[in-house]
Amino acid sequence: MASTVTVAAVSRNFAAxxxxxxxxxxxxxxxGRPRMVLIxxxxxxxxxxRDRRVEATASLSDDDLAAxxxxxxxxxxxxxxxxxxxxKHAAD
Structure with missing residues (x-):
């Protein structure tokens, strides 16, 4: 569960x-809007x-797609x- 606080509250008591x-x-x-998360x-x-590199299939060559x-x-x-x-057949 995460706590939610204002920027002003964090400014006044960052250590806590x-x-x-x-x-x-x-x-x-x-x-009143979430701006950032302190973790x-x-x-x-x-x-x-967990960060992964993702590429669009449009950037693949025909040979790569065939492979x-x-x-x-x-x-x-x-x-x-x-x-x-x-x-594959369900998407057709």
Missing amino acids: YQDAAVREPVIITEN AYEDYLRLSR VEKAEMESGRDHLNAELLTD
């Missing part, structure tokens, strides 16, 4: 909210490791290939 952020995220509002450094590191289309899961994962085929 800094300590609170170690236990749970602190949502900081400005003019523990360990939480930041955990979240940043993706032909790709299959390793043996023992045939149930995933079946899911892929089901999903």
Whole structure:
């Protein structure tokens, strides 16, 4: 659960909210709207490791798209290939 406080409150007592952020995220509002979140450094590191690079399929060449289309899961994962085929035909 996160705490919600105003920028003014954080300004007046930063040390207390800094300590609170170690236990749970602190949502900081400005003019009644969420503006930022104060979190523990360990939480930041955990979240940043989840950051992934995403590319649009439009940026792939025809050869790359063909390779993706032909790709299959390793043996023992045939149930995933079946899911892929089901999903592909469901989208048509």
